[in-house]
Amino acid sequence: MGDARTNCKGSPPSFPALVQQFFTEYLVAQRALSPRTVACYRDSMTLFLGYATQHLGKPPMAMQLMDITPELILKFLAHLERERHNSVRSRNLRLTALRAFLKFAGRRDVTALHAVERAMSVPMKRFERPLLGHLTRPEMIAVLGQPGTEWTSQRDHLLLSLLYNTGARVSEIVGVRVVDVVLDGAAAIRVWLHANPQLRGSAALLPNRSGHSMTRCNVAQRLALAVKRASVDQPSLKTKRVSPHTLRHTTAMHLLQSGVPFNVNALWLGHESTNTTHRYVEANLEMKEKALARLEAPDIKLKRFRASDDLMKFLQTL
Numbered sequence: 001m002g003d004a005r006t007n008c009k010g011s012p013p014s015f016p017a018l019v020q021q022f023f024t025e026y027l028v029a030q031r032a033l034s035p036r037t038v039a040c041y042r043d044s045m046t047l048f049l050g051y052a053t054q055h056l057g058k059p060p061m062a063m064q065l066m067d068i069t070p071e072l073i074l075k076f077l078a079h080l081e082r083e084r085h086n087s088v089r090s091r092n093l094r095l096t097a098l099r100a101f102l103k104f105a106g107r108r109d110v111t112a113l114h115a116v117e118r119a120m121s122v123p124m125k126r127f128e129r130p131l132l133g134h135l136t137r138p139e140m141i142a143v144l145g146q147p148g149t150e151w152t153s154q155r156d157h158l159l160l161s162l163l164y165n166t167g168a169r170v171s172e173i174v175g176v177r178v179v180d181v182v183l184d185g186a187a188a189i190r191v192w193l194h195a196n197p198q199l200r201g202s203a204a205l206l207p208n209r210s211g212h213s214m215t216r217c218n219v220a221q222r223l224a225l226a227v228k229r230a231s232v233d234q235p236s237l238k239t240k241r242v243s244p245h246t247l248r249h250t251t252a253m254h255l256l257q258s259g260v261p262f263n264v265n266a267l268w269l270g271h272e273s274t275n276t277t278h279r280y281v282e283a284n285l286e287m288k289e290k291a292l293a294r295l296e297a298p299d300i301k302l303k304r305f306r307a308s309d310d311l312m313k314f315l316q317t318l
Contacts, residue, residue: 176205220244
């Protein structure tokens with residue numbers, strides 16, 4: 001595709017070269033984003049270029065930054081929602097990826113800076129964020145239950161305990177090998193390994209019946225069974241949709257309710273931004289009530305605001 005940098009004659013980089021450098025140099029080398037995030041950006045760019053090709057009647061290799069207008073972007077976003085039936089959240093994620101590319105490209109091709117700024121003006125679409133689902137402490141304790149005598153029961157108890165105690169993602173827990181474990185203070189894991197001496201070295205700490213690592217689907221199935229069992233003592237569980245990620249939300253919520261600071265909570269869960277952690281406060285009315293109870297009414301007398309005639313005329317013209 002050629003070098004995305006301006007050549008010695010000062011000509012701007014080509015559009016294909018900008019796309020190439022955006023992924024190889026910026027996303028991977030400079031920002032070191034995860035393969036999953038890079039794949040999300042790739043899919044967004046692929047969808048947009050496919051739509052732009054049909055709309056503009058030119059292949060991506062012949063496109064220019066000038067072709068990416070606000071009108072084109074808005075039509076693309078409408079296409080995602082109406083024809084591909086994407087949610088507003090997905091629509092905004094596609095726009096985030098496109099804006100990241102435009103911001104990068106605008107720094108490399110200053111001749112198209114004005115067009116890039118116009119395209120960057122397309123706003124995100126507002127939507128109501130669903131409250132983060134989490135379990136109460138009694139519900140969580142009921143889900144964990146007590147390990148039975150069967151092998152699967154003992155494994156499932158350790159699996160759910162690790163998910164809750166660490167707040168880790170499912171992919172992180174099922175990927176743990178025996179060699180990864182530090183046994184200092186890990187009594188439950190020590191008991192598990194003592195009962196299963198065949199688990200050693202690079203073997204999965206929590207294998208399936210075949211000895212391989214559990215899958216996300218396996219974990220979801222075992223959790224569903226635990227929730228069904230626990231709903232006998234905690235009927236409220238019958239009205240909740242509990243997924244493995246719900247346990248991660250539960251860990252975060254319980255840490256915050258215990259007084260763990262936001263930044264520590266975010267570090268523990270691996271959140272890139274504390275804004276993510278703040279969402280747990282939004283989902284918890286009890287924490288809001290406690291925060292409001294700590295506030296004291298100011299000991300001042302408020303005077304009624306009287307707007308001047310000029311200000312009132314201004315407001316009436318809005």
